[in-house]
Amino acid sequence: MIAVLQALADGLMIGGVYGVIAVGLSLVFGVLGIVNFAQAEFMMLGMYVAWFAWRYLGLDPLVGAALSFVAVFCLGALVQRLLIQRIMKAPPVAQIFLTVGLLIVLENSALLLFGPEFRTVKTAYQTRALMIGPIFVSVSYLSAFVAAVIVSGGLWLVLTRTWIGRAIRATAQNPMAATLFGVDTRWIYAVAFGLGTGLSALGGGIVLSYSSVSPTSGSQYVVLMFTVVVLGGLGSVMGALVGGVIVGMIQSLSTLVMPIQLQNLALFTIFIALLAFRPQGLLGSPSR
Amino acid sequence: MAALATLAASNAWSAEPVKIGILVPLSGPTAQFGNNIRNGVELALEDMKETGGLKALGADVELVYADVPAPNAAAAATQRLISQDGVVGIIGSFVSSITLAASEVTERAGVPMMTHSFADQITSRGYKFIFQVANKASLFGEKQLTYALDIAKRAGSPVSKIAILYEDTAYGTAQAKGLRDTANRLGIQIVVDESYPLNLTDASPLVNKLRASGADLVFPVSYFNDAILIIRTMRQQNLDIPTVGGAAGYIIPDFKKGLGDLVEGVYSIAPANYDALPAIAEKYKKKYGAFMPHEALMYGAAFQHMVKAIEVAQSRDPEKIRDAIAALRKCDGFSAGLPGGCTAFDANGLTSVAFPVFVQWRGDDIVTVYPPEVAKAPAYWRGKEVK
Numbered sequence: 001m002i003a004v005l006q007a008l009a010d011g012l013m014i015g016g017v018y019g020v021i022a023v024g025l026s027l028v029f030g031v032l033g034i035v036n037f038a039q040a041e042f043m044m045l046g047m048y049v050a051w052f053a054w055r056y057l058g059l060d061p062l063v064g065a066a067l068s069f070v071a072v073f074c075l076g077a078l079v080q081r082l083l084i085q086r087i088m089k090a091p092p093v094a095q096i097f098l099t100v101g102l103l104i105v106l107e108n109s110a111l112l113l114f115g116p117e118f119r120t121v122k123t124a125y126q127t128r129a130l131m132i133g134p135i136f137v138s139v140s141y142l143s144a145f146v147a148a149v150i151v152s153g154g155l156w157l158v159l160t161r162t163w164i165g166r167a168i169r170a171t172a173q174n175p176m177a178a179t180l181f182g183v184d185t186r187w188i189y190a191v192a193f194g195l196g197t198g199l200s201a202l203g204g205g206i207v208l209s210y211s212s213v214s215p216t217s218g219s220q221y222v223v224l225m226f227t228v229v230v231l232g233g234l235g236s237v238m239g240a241l242v243g244g245v246i247v248g249m250i251q252s253l254s255t256l257v258m259p260i261q262l263q264n265l266a267l268f269t270i271f272i273a274l275l276a277f278r279p280q281g282l283l284g285s286p287s288r
Numbered sequence: 289m290a291a292l293a294t295l296a297a298s299n300a301w302s303a304e305p306v307k308i309g310i311l312v313p314l315s316g317p318t319a320q321f322g323n324n325i326r327n328g329v330e331l332a333l334e335d336m337k338e339t340g341g342l343k344a345l346g347a348d349v350e351l352v353y354a355d356v357p358a359p360n361a362a363a364a365a366t367q368r369l370i371s372q373d374g375v376v377g378i379i380g381s382f383v384s385s386i387t388l389a390a391s392e393v394t395e396r397a398g399v400p401m402m403t404h405s406f407a408d409q410i411t412s413r414g415y416k417f418i419f420q421v422a423n424k425a426s427l428f429g430e431k432q433l434t435y436a437l438d439i440a441k442r443a444g445s446p447v448s449k450i451a452i453l454y455e456d457t458a459y460g461t462a463q464a465k466g467l468r469d470t471a472n473r474l475g476i477q478i479v480v481d482e483s484y485p486l487n488l489t490d491a492s493p494l495v496n497k498l499r500a501s502g503a504d505l506v507f508p509v510s511y512f513n514d515a516i517l518i519i520r521t522m523r524q525q526n527l528d529i530p531t532v533g534g535a536a537g538y539i540i541p542d543f544k545k546g547l548g549d550l551v552e553g554v555y556s557i558a559p560a561n562y563d564a565l566p567a568i569a570e571k572y573k574k575k576y577g578a579f580m581p582h583e584a585l586m587y588g589a590a591f592q593h594m595v596k597a598i599e600v601a602q603s604r605d606p607e608k609i610r611d612a613i614a615a616l617r618k619c620d621g622f623s624a625g626l627p628g629g630c631t632a633f634d635a636n637g638l639t640s641v642a643f644p645v646f647v648q649w650r651g652d653d654i655v656t657v658y659p660p661e662v663a664k665a666p667a668y669w670r671g672k673e674v675k
Contacts, residue, residue: 003496010492108315116319118512120546127523127550138492138524210520211489212513212546216317220487220513248490255493261456261483263493 002134007252009135013145015248019241020148021203021221022228023155028196030235031172032189034084035092037099039200040218040225041106046072046201047213048114054121054208061121062147065205069198076197077190084193085186103218110215120212140210147206152241155199159237168192172235200225227271233281242283305350306598308591309369311380311390316357320512320540321382321583326353327576328584329379329591332622335568336592339621345599356381362389370397376604377401377594377613379587384410384425384458391418400610402594404559404586406535407458411638417610419637421590421626422559423644425459428535429466429509431644432557435658436505436532437474439646443669451480451503453494453510453518454534460486460509463534467507479503484514491517499525509534516546523550530670531555539647539654541578551649553668558647560585561656563664565625579653589622593631627662 025039046068053064083102087094125139159165170178171188179185204213207221228247232239247267254266274282310329312322333349336342342349352373354365362381369375370393377400381387384407394401395415403410403418406425410418433450440447452467454460460483471478479501482494495518498506506529508518515537522531533556537543544551562569562580568588572580597612598604617632624630628641646658648667657667667674 003500006496007493010490010496014490014492111315111319116315116323118320118516118542118546120516120542122546122548126520129524129526136525138521140520140524141492210517212516214317214513215315215319219317220489224489251490252493255497259482260493260497261485264485 003256004253006135007256008249009137010141011249011252012245013138013141013248014252015245016145016148016241017141017203017206017244018224018228018247019244020151020206021200022225022232022244023152023237023240024196024199024201024203025225026196026229026232026235026237026240027199028193029229030237031168031192031196032080032084032088034088034095035099036193036196037096037222038102038106039197040222041103041110042072042076042197042218043200043204043207043221043225044110044213044215044218045075045106046198046204047208047217048110048119049201050205050208051119051121051213060123061205061209062143065147065202065208068205069202072201073194073198075194077194079197080190080193085189088189107215107218114215116215118212118214121208123209126210138210144206144209148203151199151202151206155237164188164191168195227267230281231271231274233283236281236283239281239283243281246282305348306345306595306604307350307352307373307375308594309352309354309366309373309375309378309380311354311356311362311365311369311378311386312382312587313357313386314353314355318383319357320542321581322355324540324581324584325380325382325587327572328580328586328588328622331568331572331575331584332588332591333595335571335588335621336595341592341595341599341621345595349595354380356386356390359383359385359389362386363393366390366393367397370394370399375399376598376606376609379403379591379594381405382583382587384462391415394418397606398610399606400594400597400613402590402613404583404590406462406559408462411636415637417606417637419590419613419633421586421593421631421639421642423639423642425462426466426469428557428559428644429463429468430470431646432463432507432532432534433467433470433474433476435557435644435646436507436530436555437476439658439667439669439674440505440530443667443672443674445504445669447476447504449477449479449501449503449505451498451501451506451529452478452482453480453498453506453508454483455486455488455510455514456483457486459536460534463509467509480506486511486514488514488517491521494518495521495525495527498522498529499527503529505530505532507532507534508538510537512537512540512542512546515543519547519550519554528670532557535559535582540581541652544649544652552651553671554649555657555667556647556654557644558582558654558656559642559644560626561645561647561654562625563653563656564627564662565622568622568625585622585625589626589631592621593618593623 049068050064232243384405387405454464538556601612619630
């Protein structure tokens with residue numbers, strides 16, 4: 001019983017973080033209709049920004065994550081204006097080529113600029129855990145989870161309560177109608193892409209607080225990211241968060257009955273079953 | 289006159305540099321190790337020039353790099369080194385699966401290749417042109433356990449239950465098998481035997497199992513990122529079980545950078561350690577700002593062995609160089625820093641002198657603590673010095 005509770009607690013916290021890194025991917029698809037294969041590379045860049053902020057400004061990575069968001073937001077918006085905008089109406093193959101190419105360019109630029117070594121941060125709470133009854137709650141997971149919840153809440157507020165949020169949702173629903181109502185959709189596309197990549201970067205900063213960064217860190221998370229998003233429903237922001245928690249839980253609970261090596265087998269078995277019965281994802285709507 | 293012309297031509301030929309291919313991952317997930325190897329080989333070349341080792345060769349040595357991040361790129365890159373660049377030998381490639389793929393090409397082409405990759409298959413395929421300067425992975429697994437058991441016994445805290453955690457690629461699986469077989473042979477109980485995917489993002493399930501098992505000793509065979517996650521999560525849960533790493537991620541400078549004081553006292557098995565070669569290690573540290581990792585030392589030694597063999601063979605014919613590599617026993621330069629003090633090979637091309645050593649973290653350094661004949665300092669077990 002204790003083992004189950006422990007697995008649930010671990011799964012919930014790690015899943016919350018998965019949700020944040022994946023929500024950006026979902027947002028980009030929902031608004032721009034583009035599957036961004038380079039999304040995890042933006043997360044990796046965010047991890048580097050947070051690392052430099054920790055190393056040279058002494059900022060905790062959870063705080064530095066805010067800088068990651070700002071820096072990658074700008075980069076993402078720029079990439080959208082210069083590159084993505086050109087393939088918005090292109091066939092899907094061209095879109096795949098561009099984003100996969102972007103993935104390779106970003107990964108190798110990081111290798112060129114930062115070198116191949118792994119970088120980690122050291123924080124005081126990294127090796128602490130709280131005892132809640134018989135359950136260990138890792139302080140770094142807990143703070144990452146809290147940060148993830150705050151970010152999700154913030155995103156929800158922006159999307160529902162602000163003009164820009166309404167404009168993003170309007171553009172996602174029907175770009176033509178949004179234009180007719182005075183929304184400059186090209187600008188919204190840049191903002192949405194910046195927001196999406198920025199959120200993954202922010203998630204990267206959160207992940208860095210307990211993990212490490214190297215130019216290939218993105219590839220470590222890319223499959224998880226897509227699983228989370230498809231599970232929750234591609235394009236659904238809430239779905240990504242729910243999907244994240246579910247993925248974390250499945251991974252964690254499956255280790256109670258199966259070898260850890262097979263935790264992704266459990267994940268993908270459930271994933272395939274779900275796709276068979278509910279292809280639009282848990283919270284996705286059938287159309288998109 | 290004609291004879292003079294021939295002489296001049298042959299002089300021009302001999303002045304042309306001898307090319308050696310360095311086939312390592314310089315990008316991708318293991319890029320860091322490839323870069324360390326490059327540092328090591330370049331320092332080894334510098335060292336040979338300074339000590340006049342290249343004079344007898346009568347020509348310069350040129351390093352030709354090929355970046356191979358994954359096994360699927362190995363065959364084409366090896367072929368290119370041989371047919372386009374005209375290398376007379378190849379050094380590489382850290383990752384066992386890449387070495388296996390590359391050595392099939394070198395074998396067909398009849399060009400010697402030297403490696404320190406651990407996988408057992410490398411020198412058990414009956415190939416003539418591959419040379420392995422480190423021991424096999426299964427031996428590392430075996431020694432990892434027997435060395436640790438002996439230290440524990442001498443520290444007065446005998447071990448009866450062990451835990452094995454390993455990443456599920458060729459290296460982790462092979463080393464874990466060595467550990468498992470040895471434990472079964474010695475009647476040691478294995479209470480956790482778990483493999484995990486290399487791109488592990490959360491170590492808590494592993495550590496939860498470890499904590500519940502009551503193991504006396506844990507053997508994590510991991511890369512770098514997984515090593516960091518495992519050690520941090522263990523410390524979070526106040527687990528202070530003695531830890532014996534399986535080389536790779538546990539014996540690079542970044543391990544300390546990532547974990548700080550948590551690394552103090554962590555053990556690892558290693559194919560070689562820089563403290564056996566203080567003068568060169570000092571030079572390396574000055575030049576690259578960190579201690580010399582074992583792969584820099586081992587590939588430096590392999591490279592010097594190959595250059596020496598070319599000099600002995602007095603030929604650029606890969607076949608003759610191969611024979612010279614096989615016959616040579618080199619005990620100076622970088623080779624002196626390997627356990628056993630030499631590079632030399634048996635009939636299969638496997639090292640005939642090297643043996644694994646045990647190292648332990650002390651401050652910013654790793655120190656050889658076992659076996660006694662090569663130890664530089666006494667081992668510490670749970671903070672107490674082992675006599």
